[in-house]
Amino acid sequence: MAARAGIVVTGTEVLTGRVQDRNGPWLSDRLRELGVDLAHITICGDRPEDMEAQLRFLAAQGVDLIVTSGGLGPTADDLTTQVVAGFAGRPLFLDSDLERQIADILRSLVKRWPDLDFDAVRTANRKQAMVPEGAQVISPAGTAPGLVVPPRNGSGPTVVVLPGPPRELHAMWETVTQAEEFRAAIVRRTTYEQRMLRLFGIPESEIAETLRVAERELGDLSGLEITTCLRRGEVELVTRYEPEAAERYEHLAALIAERHRSTLFSADGSSVDDQVSRLLHGRRLALAESCTGGLMAARFTEVEGSSAYFLGGAVTYANAAKIEALGVRAELIERHGAVSPEVAEAMADGALARMDADTALSITGIAGPGGGTEAKPVGYVCWCAKLDDGSKLARDVRLPGDRTEVRDRSTTVGMHLLRHLLRGEEPPRG
Amino acid sequence: MAARAGIVVTGTEVLTGRVQDRNGPWLSDRLRELGVDLAHITICGDRPEDMEAQLRFLAAQGVDLIVTSGGLGPTADDLTTQVVAGFAGRPLFLDSDLERQIADILRSLVKRWPDLDFDAVRTANRKQAMVPEGAQVISPAGTAPGLVVPPRNGSGPTVVVLPGPPRELHAMWETVTQAEEFRAAIVRRTTYEQRMLRLFGIPESEIAETLRVAERELGDLSGLEITTCLRRGEVELVTRYEPEAAERYEHLAALIAERHRSTLFSADGSSVDDQVSRLLHGRRLALAESCTGGLMAARFTEVEGSSAYFLGGAVTYANAAKIEALGVRAELIERHGAVSPEVAEAMADGALARMDADTALSITGIAGPGGGTEAKPVGYVCWCAKLDDGSKLARDVRLPGDRTEVRDRSTTVGMHLLRHLLRGEEPPRG
Numbered sequence: 001m002a003a004r005a006g007i008v009v010t011g012t013e014v015l016t017g018r019v020q021d022r023n024g025p026w027l028s029d030r031l032r033e034l035g036v037d038l039a040h041i042t043i044c045g046d047r048p049e050d051m052e053a054q055l056r057f058l059a060a061q062g063v064d065l066i067v068t069s070g071g072l073g074p075t076a077d078d079l080t081t082q083v084v085a086g087f088a089g090r091p092l093f094l095d096s097d098l099e100r101q102i103a104d105i106l107r108s109l110v111k112r113w114p115d116l117d118f119d120a121v122r123t124a125n126r127k128q129a130m131v132p133e134g135a136q137v138i139s140p141a142g143t144a145p146g147l148v149v150p151p152r153n154g155s156g157p158t159v160v161v162l163p164g165p166p167r168e169l170h171a172m173w174e175t176v177t178q179a180e181e182f183r184a185a186i187v188r189r190t191t192y193e194q195r196m197l198r199l200f201g202i203p204e205s206e207i208a209e210t211l212r213v214a215e216r217e218l219g220d221l222s223g224l225e226i227t228t229c230l231r232r233g234e235v236e237l238v239t240r241y242e243p244e245a246a247e248r249y250e251h252l253a254a255l256i257a258e259r260h261r262s263t264l265f266s267a268d269g270s271s272v273d274d275q276v277s278r279l280l281h282g283r284r285l286a287l288a289e290s291c292t293g294g295l296m297a298a299r300f301t302e303v304e305g306s307s308a309y310f311l312g313g314a315v316t317y318a319n320a321a322k323i324e325a326l327g328v329r330a331e332l333i334e335r336h337g338a339v340s341p342e343v344a345e346a347m348a349d350g351a352l353a354r355m356d357a358d359t360a361l362s363i364t365g366i367a368g369p370g371g372g373t374e375a376k377p378v379g380y381v382c383w384c385a386k387l388d389d390g391s392k393l394a395r396d397v398r399l400p401g402d403r404t405e406v407r408d409r410s411t412t413v414g415m416h417l418l419r420h421l422l423r424g425e426e427p428p429r430g
Numbered sequence: 431m432a433a434r435a436g437i438v439v440t441g442t443e444v445l446t447g448r449v450q451d452r453n454g455p456w457l458s459d460r461l462r463e464l465g466v467d468l469a470h471i472t473i474c475g476d477r478p479e480d481m482e483a484q485l486r487f488l489a490a491q492g493v494d495l496i497v498t499s500g501g502l503g504p505t506a507d508d509l510t511t512q513v514v515a516g517f518a519g520r521p522l523f524l525d526s527d528l529e530r531q532i533a534d535i536l537r538s539l540v541k542r543w544p545d546l547d548f549d550a551v552r553t554a555n556r557k558q559a560m561v562p563e564g565a566q567v568i569s570p571a572g573t574a575p576g577l578v579v580p581p582r583n584g585s586g587p588t589v590v591v592l593p594g595p596p597r598e599l600h601a602m603w604e605t606v607t608q609a610e611e612f613r614a615a616i617v618r619r620t621t622y623e624q625r626m627l628r629l630f631g632i633p634e635s636e637i638a639e640t641l642r643v644a645e646r647e648l649g650d651l652s653g654l655e656i657t658t659c660l661r662r663g664e665v666e667l668v669t670r671y672e673p674e675a676a677e678r679y680e681h682l683a684a685l686i687a688e689r690h691r692s693t694l695f696s697a698d699g700s701s702v703d704d705q706v707s708r709l710l711h712g713r714r715l716a717l718a719e720s721c722t723g724g725l726m727a728a729r730f731t732e733v734e735g736s737s738a739y740f741l742g743g744a745v746t747y748a749n750a751a752k753i754e755a756l757g758v759r760a761e762l763i764e765r766h767g768a769v770s771p772e773v774a775e776a777m778a779d780g781a782l783a784r785m786d787a788d789t790a791l792s793i794t795g796i797a798g799p800g801g802g803t804e805a806k807p808v809g810y811v812c813w814c815a816k817l818d819d820g821s822k823l824a825r826d827v828r829l830p831g832d833r834t835e836v837r838d839r840s841t842t843v844g845m846h847l848l849r850h851l852l853r854g855e856e857p858p859r860g
Contacts, residue, residue, distance in 0.1 A: 011657075011659060012655075012657040012659075013657060013659035013666065015468060015470075015471060016458050016459070016468070017455020017456065017458040017459055018455075018661065018666065019659060019661050020450060020455065021451075024447065025447020025448075025450065026447065028445060028446050029446070038445060038475075039474070039475075039477075040445075040472060040474055040483075040484065041445060041472070041473035041474075042470060042472045043454065043471040043472070043473075044469070044471075045468075045469075046657055047469075050469050050491075053470075057483075057487045061480075061483055073634060073638075073658075074634065074638045075637065075638040076638070077656065077657050077658065117639065121636075121639070123639075125635065167830070167831050167835060204503060204505065205551045205555065206551075207505070208505040208506070209547065211506065225442075227442040227443060227475070228507065229441065229442075229443035229448070230595070231443065231448065236448060238443070238448070292728075293727050293728050293730070293731025293732075293740075294725065294726065294728035294731065294745065295724065295728040296724065297723050297724025297727075297745040298722075298723050298725040298728050299724075300723070300724075301747065302723075302834070302837075304799060305800070306723075306747075310723075310747050310748075311747060311748040311750065311751050312744065312745050312747050312748060312751030312755060313724060313744075313745040314742065314743075315717070315727040315731075315742050315743040315744070315745065317736075317740050317741060317742045320741065320786065321716075321741050321785055324784065324785060324786070325742060325755065325784070354754065354755070355751055355754060356750065356754070369734060370734070400597070403734060404732070407731075407732075
């Protein structure tokens with residue numbers, strides 16, 4: 001059996017939804033890579049009694065490791081170290097080496113803020129040098145140190161304490177994994193395989209049916225922990241298994257590939273973004289977008305190294321911008337409307353011509369909440385992917401959801417359309 | 431004392447970080463509006479024993495209400511109803527009215543997927559019509575119904591069961607709040623006030639110092655639950671209090687306004703995006719962006735109604751695009767580099783001229799991980815906000831963080847720069 005872990009995310013800003021937690025998912029991935037089985041993530045505000053209750057809950061669940069994030073800042077609502085010290089039964093003391101280290105860091109920070117009262121800053125940060133007895137200190141990446149706190153009598157979980165800012169937490173993780181007490185806590189680890197299949201253009205219930213067929217036809221699926229989920233318009237099917245179930249997984253994967261040939265686009269977990277990025281190497285891409293308002297360009301440029309093929313994009317919200325920046329003819333807009341297959345193609349043509357591109361993708365649609373008509377309701381979107389040799393794929397459908405969902409989903413459909421065009425395929429219906 | 435609640439988010443895809451949870455934060459806001467005090471959010475995978483442990487934990491913490499999201503789909507890994515029925519001690523039965531209702535919904539869905547085996551779909555979804563005895567059914571917004579499950583002997587929490595897709599959960603919430611058992615569970619509610627101050631261009635430790643000064647100068651701050659957090663480069667200070675502490679809060683807010691006059695930009699919780707959006711009414715905005723690759727345009731167009739002032743933007747990643755789409759002179763790029771205050775201003779000028787705008791914002795920088803030099807390291811970004819009367823504000827600084835953070839933070843700095851320009855102010859240093 002693998003070592004089990006829990007994650008405790010603290011911060012009223014996270015609990016109340018003002019800030020989206022990015023640490024739970026990131027830590028979850030790191031633990032999986034180490035073969036540790038994550039059982040629970042819990043989120044609490046800046047109330048010590050709630051955090052302590054969560055630590056005790058996880059200990060009662062028999063986890064070997066708890067990782068906390070947040071609550072290490074200079075303000076009085078940052079209480080994690082104190083709570084963990086109490087939980088582990090290890091009194092706090094002032095670590096004067098650490099205090100000097102933090103003071104040095106602050107001195108260099110203070111240069112950026114010349115009007116600051118330095119003594120006030122140091123007092124504020126002195127509390128960050130308080131450490132539970134017997135804990136290992138992980139040097140700060142910002143100003144807050146991390147901790148690896150072993151259980152007092154050798155029983156109970158080891159607690160890893162990390163700061164909330166993702167960059168600091170990421171920078172400190174490598175050191176955590178080297179810590180002796182951390183390695184001791186996860187010694188029970190097992191190696192799991194995890195594989196992901198991704199499908200586009202298929203309802204989740206079809207996958208459910210395929211899984212029932214698999215049980216009938218392949219017999220024993222035990223040892224395969226299968227989860228499916230809908231994400232940004234795609235179905236993801238993730239299977240986790242111990243090495244001895246590998247052959248069973250291969251049979252399952254083959255059955256799915258056979259039944260869903262036209263919609264299964266990734267058998268190795270690669271995203272459509274990765275795939276399109278590879279297909280674009282050696283090409284020159286230009287975008288023309290309206291309702292997505294820059295999201296499509298932002299999605300392409302999220303990929304490191306995208307500057308090798310991404311020339312640029314025109315975000316043409318106003319009709320005048322479509323005419324001006326892309327050379328769409330005014331009478332075309334007048335005749336068919338700004339949201340029409342005709343204008344979508346003219347936008348793609350404009351992107352090809354104006355940016356000296358060989359590959360173009362255009363999107364125009366009605367994201368809502370206003371602007372819909374009976375013929376063209378909110379959610380109606382038109383795409384055109386086109387190459388400089390004249391080949392193209394076009395689509396227009398009505399997407400479900402609110403403004404944010406329509407905009408986001410539009411980028412996914414655009415990405416898949418471009419993938420099919422670059423692979424020289426017809427896209428599936430649906 | 432207010433009623434207390436917990437939220438249980440289920441789904442291996444959420445626990446393992448493949449999907450970011452949006453329901454916890456949304457439910458958290460709705461509960462606060464109802465005066466319910468949220469104590470814990472817990473996340474578990476699709477393992478019934480982990481979910482049951484979380485329900486028991488929350489019950490042991492004395493919460494009056496538990497809201498679950500997810501685990502109501504047609505696949506075998508969707509187990510929430512079964513687990514909640516076990517937890518509440520209420521056996522499941524097949525609700526045949528509900529079964530018919532779901533069948534009707536499916537029939538219309540199936541029209542979109544003409545190749546589907548309808549019987550297979552209905553079998554897959556029949557499990558969604560199983561209901562715990564004594565529970566109130568909330569009609570589906572998709573295909574999964576919600577539930578309000580009261581405690582069996584009048585003691586213990588009421589459990590509200592909702593589906594995972596945010597749109598369905600949102601659509602069903604209003605009906606939940608009308609349910610008698612729901613209202614009975616939250617009857618102990620208190621009205622809380624919550625107020626937010628936002629600051630930009632100030633380190634969090636300065637706020638910590640101000641809060642210590644407030645304690646010395648104003649005396650009693652009890653009854654004010656104050657949390658601060660850093661978010662996208664801004665400091666947010668949120669205070670939650672019962673109505674009798676209102677005067678104490680006003681004194682605190684006045685002290686902060688006095689000490690941080692130049693960096694406090696929002697005393698009413700409004701975001702910089704809201705404020706800039708208001709300042710832009712009656713204007714014509716055009717953008718020119720490079721390293722942010724469309725994120726700045728996407729941020730402006732996230733606001734409903736932004737088409738009233740947002741004309742469009744040029745995402746000019748390649749130098750050729752800067753020259754072509756914005757008329758930046760090639761020799762300017764050669765002399766100063768594509769990332770320079772000079773090119774930033776030329777990009778803003780190009781956006782004004784080419785899109786017939788009266789307001790422009792440009793961003794060019796090195797998002798990384800490659801492309802940095804000693805003189806212009808990764809994170810170095812230049813902005814220029816300019817009006818057609820020639821007035822402008824420009825900035826260039828080195829931002830901390832990785833590619834994603836540099837891109838995101840660049841949009842925040844750009845938004846604040848434009849705010850200062852439109853208000854006719856000089857921005858603070860820092």
